[in-house]
Amino acid sequence: MCTRDALAGGHARARVPFASLRPLTAFGLGVILGATMTTLSEPGTRKVRRATMSDVARLAGVSIKTVSRVVNDEPGVHPDTAERVLAAIEQLGFRRNLGARNLRRGMSTGTIGLVLEDVGNPFYSVLTRAVEEVARTFGRQVLTGSSAEDPARERELALEFCSRRVDGLIVVPAGMQHGYLVPEMRAGTPVVFVDRPAGDVVADTVLVDNLGGTAAMVAHLAQYGHSRIAFLGDAPDIFTASERLRGFREGCAKAGIRYDESLVVMGPHTDAGVASSVRRLLSGTAPATALITGNNRITIMVLRALSTLDARPAVAGFDDFELADLLDPPVTVLAHDIAAMGRAAAELLFARMEGDTSPPRRIVLPANIIPRGSGEVRP
Numbered sequence: 001m002c003t004r005d006a007l008a009g010g011h012a013r014a015r016v017p018f019a020s021l022r023p024l025t026a027f028g029l030g031v032i033l034g035a036t037m038t039t040l041s042e043p044g045t046r047k048v049r050r051a052t053m054s055d056v057a058r059l060a061g062v063s064i065k066t067v068s069r070v071v072n073d074e075p076g077v078h079p080d081t082a083e084r085v086l087a088a089i090e091q092l093g094f095r096r097n098l099g100a101r102n103l104r105r106g107m108s109t110g111t112i113g114l115v116l117e118d119v120g121n122p123f124y125s126v127l128t129r130a131v132e133e134v135a136r137t138f139g140r141q142v143l144t145g146s147s148a149e150d151p152a153r154e155r156e157l158a159l160e161f162c163s164r165r166v167d168g169l170i171v172v173p174a175g176m177q178h179g180y181l182v183p184e185m186r187a188g189t190p191v192v193f194v195d196r197p198a199g200d201v202v203a204d205t206v207l208v209d210n211l212g213g214t215a216a217m218v219a220h221l222a223q224y225g226h227s228r229i230a231f232l233g234d235a236p237d238i239f240t241a242s243e244r245l246r247g248f249r250e251g252c253a254k255a256g257i258r259y260d261e262s263l264v265v266m267g268p269h270t271d272a273g274v275a276s277s278v279r280r281l282l283s284g285t286a287p288a289t290a291l292i293t294g295n296n297r298i299t300i301m302v303l304r305a306l307s308t309l310d311a312r313p314a315v316a317g318f319d320d321f322e323l324a325d326l327l328d329p330p331v332t333v334l335a336h337d338i339a340a341m342g343r344a345a346a347e348l349l350f351a352r353m354e355g356d357t358s359p360p361r362r363i364v365l366p367a368n369i370i371p372r373g374s375g376e377v378r379p
Helices: 027-033 053-060 064-071 079-092 098-105 122-137 151-163 179-186 210-223 239-255 271-281 296-306 338-353
Strands: 004-006 012-014 111-116 141-146 169-171 191-194 204-208 229-233 264-266 290-293 314-318 332-335 362-365 368-370
Touching: 053 064, 053 079, 064 079, 111 122, 111 151, 122 141, 122 338, 141 151, 151 169, 151 179, 169 179, 169 338, 179 191, 191 338, 204 210, 204 338, 210 229, 210 239, 210 290, 210 314, 210 332, 210 368, 229 239, 229 271, 229 296, 239 264, 264 271, 271 296, 290 296, 296 314, 338 362
Parallel strands: 111 141, 111 169, 169 191, 191 204, 204 362, 229 264, 229 290, 290 314, 314 332
Antiparallel strands: 004 012, 332 368
16 A cells, blocks of 8 residues: 655655565665676786885985975975976875874874774664764764674774774774773773763763653553553663663553563564564463564564564654655654764764863763654554
């Protein structure tokens, strides 16, 4: 079923029913793979060595020191000589190694590090873009890596960035042990934690009101007559997941709803596991009439599972996601400004990099209910 709603500007919007949320085929990938393009990695392509200052000096007939003076815009080089050096640079495609130069001089490397959970998750894509926009205004580049929720990988990435002498570090924690960053922080590398706090380090942190937002969603569903509300959250050792579970419990208590552990399913999750859990939650003599999901990925798994069932419980998810408003019914979500989170983290970091020595700050951003229809279904 598709409907068309009038939008601003006279455009139309097509809504896709839950039932159409089947796993994606490889069609899009096939289109991409079907394209023909030439790459430097194709067989027969010879790798060309990067030009060095020695190469430039040899071609221009000058010393390496003269090339260095021209590259760094230092005085003492005759205009004709400088012109020969610049012509050689252009011919060879020489690019100076700014990072190495700055390290030798004890200068800024012009980079910051950003350690995420998963750069492929739309949540972190938005966060990354916001950090990059702030970094650009300060003339910095962002080095990014994904920890895949592995504390060891997080540590590896963070220390690798520090070994490359990034000017600052933003970390989405995968674990709760961050003492390994203390030597770097004492050496002058500022660190900001985002989305989750550090376990054993006092530092600037930017969070979302996970507890209050989830409690508010329970109250919202209770207003529509739901008392059998299930919660599907992420792995309980993740800060955001545990806080949202706490919010669910507090929301149930405030709404006078008995907390039932049989209606709580914590991750990590797979599509098959969520499908099995949804079938169980919606069966029996006292099935759940509403489902709260702990993040956007779980929401999509739940919707995919519901597309194979006849049951139509109320659904409300933490985190907004692309096209949530185009489904039928549109998905009710707890939305928070991901870009604002990224900007706040980056602004805190650059303030520290510019000399701010005030006590560490903790910024908590609100999570607001966007009632679109799926969470307003009555039992």
